[in-house]
Amino acid sequence: MDKLGIVFFPEGEVKTFGKYVEADDPNYFKIPGHAKSFKNEIVPSFEFKKYDFIYDNTNDDDAKFYRDAVNLANQGLIIALNKDNSLLVYASSNPTEKQLNAILNNETVKKISDQEVYEFIDEYDFVDYSNMEEYAIAKLEKIHDNKLYTA
Numbered sequence: 617m618d619k620l621g622i623v624f625f626p627e628g629e630v631k632t633f634g635k636y637v638e639a640d641d642p643n644y645f646k647i648p649g650h651a652k653s654f655k656n657e658i659v660p661s662f663e664f665k666k667y668d669f670i671y672d673n674t675n676d677d678d679a680k681f682y683r684d685a686v687n688l689a690n691q692g693l694i695i696a697l698n699k700d701n702s703l704l705v706y707a708s709s710n711p712t713e714k715q716l717n718a719i720l721n722n723e724t725v726k727k728i729s730d731q732e733v734y735e736f737i738d739e740y741d742f743v744d745y746s747n748m749e750e751y752a753i754a755k756l757e758k759i760h761d762n763k764l765y766t767a
Contacts, residue, residue, distance in 0.1 A: 617698050617724055620653050624694035625663045628714030630722060633657040636698045650697055651681035669693060689736045694719070696748065702730035707751055709737050713759055716752040725749075 620634025634653030637644050648656065658664050659673045669691050675681055685695050685706040694715055695706045703725070708715070719725055725748050733745035735755075745751040 617701060617728060619724075620650050620698050622696040622722070622724060623658055623663075624696075624711075624715045624718050624722075626667060626692050626712045626715060628712070628718040629663045630718050631658060631661060631663060632724075634698075636701075639700075649678045649681075651678045652676045654681060667692070686736050686739055689734075690738065696725065701728065703728050703732070703748070705731060705733040705748055705751070707733055707735040707745075707748075709735050709743075711752075711755050713756065716756050716759075719748050719752040 618636055619632040620636050621632065623631045623633065625631070634650065634657065635647055637647050655673050655675065659671060664671075669688060671684060671688060675684060682697075685697070688695060689706040689708050692708050692710065692712075693706075694708055694711060697704045697706075725731075729747075731747040733748055733751045735743045735745065735751060737743065745754070
């Protein structure tokens with residue numbers, strides 16, 4: 617994957633951000649990291665503004681960004697970060713059906729076999745999944761079960 621991350625918005629919109637380079641690349645320290653790329657490419661986007669996500673866009677620190685990603689997941693955003701060609705995913709505990717279908721149909725997600733998915737219940741409590749497909753299927757089943765139960 618040549619990007620630093622993929623964002624799945626509640627209405628199924630998908631945006632990528634950043635440029636991934638290997639740590640041994642001479643330009644590695646010249647390329648913006650996750651925080652700066654997210655701030656410059658995702659935060660000003662129509663999709664991000666449309667949902668009124670609460671985010672401190674003065675942040676350029678990757679370590680703080682990873683904590684902020686938990687907060688964004690709790691607000692309904694799903695963020696998949698490229699970490700050395702594996703995915704570290706901050707997932708919402710209440711995703712929409714459109715988000716989950718976008719995950720299942722995303723070719724980049726399908727190509728990356730090494731994935732860690734964390735569905736955040738709150739800042740300290742999470743459920744982990746082996747990959748995004750497992751997460752999406754489990755959450756879709758729950759949505760469909762709830763529809764049947766309330767019908």
